[in-house]
Amino acid sequence: KNQVEQSPQSLIILEGKNCTLQCNYTVSPFSNLRWYKQDTGRGPVSLTIMTFSENTKSNGRYTATLDADTKQSSLHITASQLSDSASYICVVSPTNDYKLSFGAGTTVTVRA
């Protein structure tokens, strides 16, 4: 079973609207949790990185939250733009392992 589960698998939103992506993980203990944005056919680009002690981190219109007690994270996109159409990947870094745990990603499509 994957240690990082993301939902929904995909979603479509209208330009200008907000949306929230979910990430549930079982990795424990962990050093940090990251959200990456991956445009189709391109390499992932880091959006936010949070340590286990942080609750929220923003990067422009992207805001990530982390609840280490419930092992949940969310990524909120505000006032979506067409350029936000991409796959968003949640990645958890275990404390005692070199290998990262990747979620399968949520594909976001923003329509005009």
Add this chain to the structure above:
Amino acid sequence: DSGVTQTPKHLITATGQRVTLRCSPRSGDLSVYWYQQSLDQGLQFLIQYYNGEERAKGNILERFSAQQFPDLHSELNLSSLELGDSALYFCASSGASGGHNEQFFGPGTRLTVL
């Protein structure tokens, strides 16, 4: 631009063949990671090198091998290629060996096996 370069950008070959993918990490980064991403699939970790030595191994097939050279560039060798090996192959680099360090991804190599 992440500073990580990968060549070639595209590669088309036939089943049974062997190919080599190349990655140059960001200046100063000692760790290199290789990932495979099949169509509509998540990133699958293959292998990590740190300063020339293998550090961690993921779901890498025996037909695949990698190495990191003294100048820190890395190569991923794929042999006896099968149709299912068609995928995007990403290289990432980080400044240290631990997984908690941020990884910067290259643009990827798209491999098509016919």
